[in-house]
Amino acid sequence: MDHSDPILPAAWIQDRKLLTHRKWSPASMAALHVARQAIAQAGWSRAELAEAVLILGTSRGGAAGWLQPWPGRRAFPLMAASNAMHGEAAAAISIELGIKGAYQVISTGCSAGLDAMGVAAMHLQCGIAPRALVVAVDLPMVKILLDGYAATGILSKNYRNDPYHPETSGIFPAECAAALTLESGVQNGVPRMIGYLANSDASDPLALDADCGQLTALLTQAVESFGAPVALCPHATGTASHSKAETTVLCRAFPEQKPTLHLLKPFLGHGIGAGSLLETVILTEFLRHQQLPPNRAGLHCPQNFQMPEIEQNATGPVYKIAASLGGHNSLVALQ
Numbered sequence: 373m374d375h376s377d378p379i380l381p382a383a384w385i386q387d388r389k390l391l392t393h394r395k396w397s398p399a400s401m402a403a404l405h406v407a408r409q410a411i412a413q414a415g416w417s418r419a420e421l422a423e424a425v426l427i428l429g430t431s432r433g434g435a436a437g438w439l440q441p442w443p444g445r446r447a448f449p450l451m452a453a454s455n456a457m458h459g460e461a462a463a464a465i466s467i468e469l470g471i472k473g474a475y476q477v478i479s480t481g482c483s484a485g486l487d488a489m490g491v492a493a494m495h496l497q498c499g500i501a502p503r504a505l506v507v508a509v510d511l512p513m514v515k516i517l518l519d520g521y522a523a524t525g526i527l528s529k530n531y532r533n534d535p536y537h538p539e540t541s542g543i544f545p546a547e548c549a550a551a552l553t554l555e556s557g558v559q560n561g562v563p564r565m566i567g568y569l570a571n572s573d574a575s576d577p578l579a580l581d582a583d584c585g586q587l588t589a590l591l592t593q594a595v596e597s598f599g600a601p602v603a604l605c606p607h608a609t610g611t612a613s614h615s616k617a618e619t620t621v622l623c624r625a626f627p628e629q630k631p632t633l634h635l636l637k638p639f640l641g642h643g644i645g646a647g648s649l650l651e652t653v654i655l656t657e658f659l660r661h662q663q664l665p666p667n668r669a670g671l672h673c674p675q676n677f678q679m680p681e682i683e684q685n686a687t688g689p690v691y692k693i694a695a696s697l698g699g700h701n702s703l704v705a706l707q
Contacts, residue, residue, distance in 0.1 A: 584620050
């Protein structure tokens with residue numbers, strides 16, 4: 373793969389009527405649905421699909437389905453072993469859709485979806501496969517997992533979904549699945565992935581490094597490698613500590629030429645490991661029309677930056693960034 377590989381976005385809504393003869397977990401069923409949509413939009417034949425690689429990003433795989441029963445999402449004893457595995461969704465997609473290239477699972481917390489996209493791009497660049505299916509899924513809305521978020525102190529305490537507001541207090545967890553395809557070569561009019569970068573803070577299990585050095589370095593390296601972005605979709609979780617840290621990073625990384633900011637979590641909530649890929653899918657859908665998504669009206673904007681409330685024309689590189697608990701940072705550049 374070179375720096376002009378097109379991305380074909382897909383819809384991301386879970387179809388609860390999707391049927392299969394196997395008893396896959398709810399997370400696997402959601403992943404299967406968006407995978408089918410992405411493949412249909414790409415127009416891949418069975419032969420093309422068979423030689424693809426599959427990279428899946430997730431925070432907890434299908435864990436919620438066996439940690440605690442969900443109304444309407446019952447477990448299947450026959451598949452209990454596989455339902456409890458992070459890799460089941462990838463195996464389900466491979467089996468159901470006939471993908472015979474390698475499949476791998478990336479579990480780097482909130483940046484898992486972006487990292488899956490980066491690893492997929494590496495497969496293409498190395499010549500392992502001519503195309504890749506990238507999928508991400510997380511279904512965290514179960515009490516035992518939400519209690520864990522609450523105990524950590526990262527859930528919103530005041531219901532303000534305004535990530536940079538001085539009174540922001542935490543995340544709004546959400547369930548989602550997303551998929552897109554990567555192919556080598558150039559296709560006119562199709563958004564392209566022009567690069568991927570990642571690093572780690574090696575500092576704290578829960579928060580960004582207090583100095584914010586590594587995320588700043590990541591953005592600085594991206595500008596040197598891919599060109600200054602005209603727009604940026606930040607991680608913008610809504611926790612108070614992240615709000616301050618990410619604002620500091622943006623000011624340091626872009627002291628003069630500042631990209632417009634496009635926040636998607638105020639619309640979507642935080643899809644945990646799948647959220648970064650879902651936001652990328654939305655960005656690519658806008659880029660297909662040479663546009664950038666609007667911000668929700670009335671959001672607090674960091675000083676000296678702009679957060680447009682109407683669609684903007686896309687005239688250059690666009691960055692999507694993500695940061696995980698434990699200090700792992702990822703960036704994908706789109707054109």
